[in-house]
Amino acid sequence: MTNSLFEDFNERSKEVSKYFIFLKSLEQGSTQLSMKDLNGNLRIRMVDSELLKTLKASGFLLLYNLVEATMRNAIEAIFDELRSKGVSYDQMRPELKKIVLKNLKKRNPDEIFSSITLISLDIITVCFDRQDLFSGNIDGRLIRKTASEYGFSYLTDYMKTGDGQDLLTVKTNRNLLAHGFKSFAEVGRDKSADELVEIKNKVVRYLRQILRNITQYLTDEEYLDVGSNNSSSGS
Numbered sequence: 001m002t003n004s005l006f007e008d009f010n011e012r013s014k015e016v017s018k019y020f021i022f023l024k025s026l027e028q029g030s031t032q033l034s035m036k037d038l039n040g041n042l043r044i045r046m047v048d049s050e051l052l053k054t055l056k057a058s059g060f061l062l063l064y065n066l067v068e069a070t071m072r073n074a075i076e077a078i079f080d081e082l083r084s085k086g087v088s089y090d091q092m093r094p095e096l097k098k099i100v101l102k103n104l105k106k107r108n109p110d111e112i113f114s115s116i117t118l119i120s121l122d123i124i125t126v127c128f129d130r131q132d133l134f135s136g137n138i139d140g141r142l143i144r145k146t147a148s149e150y151g152f153s154y155l156t157d158y159m160k161t162g163d164g165q166d167l168l169t170v171k172t173n174r175n176l177l178a179h180g181f182k183s184f185a186e187v188g189r190d191k192s193a194d195e196l197v198e199i200k201n202k203v204v205r206y207l208r209q210i211l212r213n214i215t216q217y218l219t220d221e222e223y224l225d226v227g228s229n230n231s232s233s234g235s
Contacts, residue, residue: 005077009070009211013204016062020197023055027193053188057177059196060187063203064138064174067167070207071143072133074214078150081218083125092124093225095151103127136178139171140164143210152217154210161206166199 025031026047034044047055082092089100104127134142143164147154156163176182191199217223 005073005211005215008073009207012066012069013207016059016066016200016204019062020059020193020200023052023059024193024197026052026055050185053186054184056188056191056193056196057173057184057186058188059200060170060173061177063170063200064136067170067203067207068134068136068138070211071138071146072130074211075133075146075150076128076130078214078218078223079125079128082223085221086121087124087223088121089123091224093151093223095149096223099149100124100127103129103132106132136175137171139167140206141168143167147210147213150217151222153213155213156206156209160202161209162202164203164206164210166202167206169199170203 022031029046032044032046034042036042081087082096089097092100100123104123106129107127140163144154173182173187177184177187
């Protein structure tokens with residue numbers, strides 16, 4: 001499961017990286033537009049400055065998409081692990097029990113009734129809905145809060161990741177665009193391509209380290225209650 005988690009992350013992060021490399025080449029002028037005039041003559045033009053601002057702003061949308069998709073997939077991987085290992089409600093650490101109860105509270109009993117056979121097992125994954133995870137609100141603070149709720153580490157190498165501080169910039173600009181509070185040109189005018197690449201690099205490194213923390217959490221079965229005598233059926 002963690003292999004597919006990293007495969008998806010690596011594929012998405014490559015897509016984002018290619019876009020930012022393209023942005024940088026546009027701003028530096030090493031990539032230009034090639035177009036034909038009415039007579040069919042080929043003309044080379046620099047990218048319009050206003051268009052470049054729009055393209056820069058779009059980078060925040062791509063980055064936020066990477067952040068939210070990565071964290072949603074990571075949390076889903078935790079629940080997939082619980083299901084595959086046959087972990088029961090009683091075996092889970094207290095923090096996870098609270099999350100399961102919160103998920104249960106959101107579900108319509110009529111919708112989940114037929115899916116439950118052994119309540120101590122089925123209640124965990126039947127009540128989980130990935131659509132409930134995050135909605136335009138994820139940043140470094142929320143990831144730290146999520147880590148505390150599930151019990152995995154949120155510690156990263158600050159020199160490489162900035163501890164996710166740039167995620168607030170990404171989230172804020174994404175929401176300004178998504179809700180129409182600012183135009184793409186307004187959002188894109190404040191950052192150079194080099195600055196955006198640096199933000200992208202730190203965000204990617206931060207997410208990768210968080211995924212490694214979650215992988216360690218799953219490998220060491222830190223989702224289990226250390227104060228319980230029970231162990232997962234897969235152990």
